[in-house]
Amino acid sequence: xxxLIGYWGRLCALFIIGIMLTLIGFILFKGLPTxxxxxxxxxxxxxxxxxxxxxxxxxxxxxxxGTLTVVLCxxxxxxxxxxxxxIWLASAPxxxxxxxxxxxxxxxxxxxxxxxGLFGFSLILLLRxxxxxxxxxxxxxxxxxxxxxxxxxxxxxxxxALSSLPKQLSxxxxxxxxxxxxxxxxxxxxxxxxxxxxxxxxAIGRAAExxxxxxxxxxxxxAGLPGGLLQRFEALPFTIFYYSAQYxxxxxxxxxxxxxxxxxxxxxxxxxxxxxxxxxRNRNIFGSANSRKRNIYVR
Amino acid sequence: MxxxxxxxxxxxxxxxxxxxxxxxxxxxETTSVFSLKWQPEQGHFGILAMVFGTLLLAFISTSVAFIIxxxxxxxxxxxxxxxxxxxxxxxxxxxxxxxxxxxxxxxxFLLLPLLRNGxxxxxxYSLFAAVxxxxxLILPVICVMLDNITAPLWQQYALGxxxxxxxxxxxxxxxxxxxxxVNIGGAVLLGFNRAIGDTMLPLMxxxxxTQLPSGVFDAIRSLTAHIALVIATxxxxxxxxxxxxxxxxxxxxxxxxCLLSRYLMGLQRLGQPE
Numbered sequence: 001x002x003x004l005i006g007y008w009g010r011l012c013a014l015f016i017i018g019i020m021l022t023l024i025g026f027i028l029f030k031g032l033p034t035x036x037x038x039x040x041x042x043x044x045x046x047x048x049x050x051x052x053x054x055x056x057x058x059x060x061x062x063x064x065x066g067t068l069t070v071v072l073c074x075x076x077x078x079x080x081x082x083x084x085x086x087i088w089l090a091s092a093p094x095x096x097x098x099x100x101x102x103x104x105x106x107x108x109x110x111x112x113x114x115x116x117g118l119f120g121f122s123l124i125l126l127l128r129x130x131x132x133x134x135x136x137x138x139x140x141x142x143x144x145x146x147x148x149x150x151x152x153x154x155x156x157x158x159x160x161a162l163s164s165l166p167k168q169l170s171x172x173x174x175x176x177x178x179x180x181x182x183x184x185x186x187x188x189x190x191x192x193x194x195x196x197x198x199x200x201x202x203a204i205g206r207a208a209e210x211x212x213x214x215x216x217x218x219x220x221x222x223a224g225l226p227g228g229l230l231q232r233f234e235a236l237p238f239t240i241f242y243y244s245a246q247y248x249x250x251x252x253x254x255x256x257x258x259x260x261x262x263x264x265x266x267x268x269x270x271x272x273x274x275x276x277x278x279x280x281r282n283r284n285i286f287g288s289a290n291s292r293k294r295n296i297y298v299r
Numbered sequence: 300m301x302x303x304x305x306x307x308x309x310x311x312x313x314x315x316x317x318x319x320x321x322x323x324x325x326x327x328e329t330t331s332v333f334s335l336k337w338q339p340e341q342g343h344f345g346i347l348a349m350v351f352g353t354l355l356l357a358f359i360s361t362s363v364a365f366i367i368x369x370x371x372x373x374x375x376x377x378x379x380x381x382x383x384x385x386x387x388x389x390x391x392x393x394x395x396x397x398x399x400x401x402x403x404x405x406x407x408f409l410l411l412p413l414l415r416n417g418x419x420x421x422x423x424y425s426l427f428a429a430v431x432x433x434x435x436l437i438l439p440v441i442c443v444m445l446d447n448i449t450a451p452l453w454q455q456y457a458l459g460x461x462x463x464x465x466x467x468x469x470x471x472x473x474x475x476x477x478x479x480x481v482n483i484g485g486a487v488l489l490g491f492n493r494a495i496g497d498t499m500l501p502l503m504x505x506x507x508x509t510q511l512p513s514g515v516f517d518a519i520r521s522l523t524a525h526i527a528l529v530i531a532t533x534x535x536x537x538x539x540x541x542x543x544x545x546x547x548x549x550x551x552x553x554x555x556x557c558l559l560s561r562y563l564m565g566l567q568r569l570g571q572p573e
Contacts, residue, residue: 002468005373012370013378013387019435020390023405030408103558110489110557111550112496114523118546121530122316125539209398212498212523216530237400241499244404260401271396275389 031261039258060259066233071207073143078151086158109152117216120145137218138230145213150203157199161192198277205270211237236263344541352519357494360433368441377467395439403503406432424506427515432500437490444486448479485563492556498523
């Protein structure tokens with residue numbers, strides 16, 4: 001009986017590695033041949049398209065720019081409240097208010113992304129009905145909803161990074177006469193920065209890949225370069241979804257595969273950076289070296 | 300600190316919004332929403348078929364993913380080829396980073412033709428296809444959690460159990476697993492939550508027919524896909540009401556599961572001797 005689990009484990013491992021190699025290989029096989037300049041810019045001259053002088057019709061350049069914009073907006077919206085609530089959560093983990101808030105962050109992290117989209121959608125309905133009748137799905141709304149989606153990740157990462165720092169650090173800071181703000185800003189945050197960075201990167205990855213939210217809050221198939229915060233926009237995941245469902249020609253299908261390959265590349269770059277950062281974090285002074293330092297303190 | 304309060308308020312606003320929008324649905328036209336009929340033209344807005352589809356999808360994919368995850372976890376602990384284990388762990392973490400749309404695209408042009416031409420199953424859009432990809436989606440979640448739970452236990456107990464004459468497989472099955480049964484439940488619930496909440500895979504692969512499936516190869520529509528579809532196709536305001544009921548159900552579900560899984564995972568700290 002017990003021996004079976006060994007065989008089963010080996011079988012599963014081979015199975016999963018095989019499946020994933022097939023899937024990634026398939027995307028590479030279909031996506032690599034399409035990966036050339038015309039995939040991004042269509043028939044438009046690249047330089048003019050990049051400057052936004054001419055609209056791009058048969059390329060994924062606007063989608064790339066749209067994704068980049070919406071991710072930047074949402075991360076800049078979410079990072080400050082996220083880090084702040086992480087600091088607050090880590091400052092006194094046992095107080096009831098923090099416990100309740102931590103629970104709320106946990107629930108928020110588990111909420112399906114489509115509900116964030118639905119939230120944005122009902123926000124529009126509400127605004128239209130009350131005091132802002134021209135409200136419409138837009139880049140701002142999409143980045144706001146994405147910010148809601150990624151906020152708990154940033155908060156959790158900040159909290160974990162801060163609470164894994166040794167207690168002596170803040171105590172020593174206080175003993176040296178630093179105010180709590182100085183301790184947090186000058187001592188704790190720099191030491192926890194790699195943890196917070198990895199949280200931010202995780203958030204960027206989540207924001208870049210999520211389709212359900214932007215599908216309900218402003219992404220469309222043909223919008224050109226994002227014109228402003230209150231305009232609709234194109235995004236890579238939505239392009240993939242749209243063209244894979246309703247492609248008219250082989251060329252549009254190729255665009256879907258090209259976009260998928262680009263998105264996959266972006267997320268794997270983020271993933272590699274994340275792995276590198278967390279490996280460095282495990283190795284830096286707060287890994288092994290610091291426990292020795294802590295022992296000195298204790299002694 | 301004001302920022303913290305703001306983000307807390309945002310979360311609160313989310314709850315309030317959904318509850319406020321869905322309350323009329325529950326009070327006035329309960330029978331209409333909780334029925335099996337979805338025929339917007341005739342004024343039937345029942346979402347029960349979608350609820351059933353979501354649950355079916357999530358249950359099947361979570362249970363299969365759990366069985367596979369146990370195997371992978373045992374492999375990570377037991378195998379002597381450490382490079383393969385490192386590869387597997389990296390691959391699992393990488394799988395968590397792959398966008399769901401890419402999974403959907405790959406399945407659309409790899410798995411569906413197989414079902415359509417190889418097995419002669421109509422169009423191929425089915426519960427089965429969605430389950431297959433959902434397993435891949437939630438496998439990393441469950442696996443990484445299981446790994447985090449069992450790896451410290453393994454370090455703690457393996458040597459002692461080996462000295463008592465257990466084989467590695469026996470240690471895994473009879474020492475490690477009984478010790479963290481509850482926490483494994485928490486990990487599985489997290490995976491279940493992910494399976495309920497995913498939108499793109501059911502939307503792209505499950506066929507979106509509003510019916511009760513009679514087998515794994517039938518088309519279904521999940522709640523999440525339902526929300527996306529109705530908003531995309533822009534039906535009247537009564538259809539929207541049913542959406543808020545659907546959103547409410549999803550929110551309740553995921554909140555309960557979150558609380559439960561957090562509780563279960565937290566039990567480890569109480570039960571485990573330091």
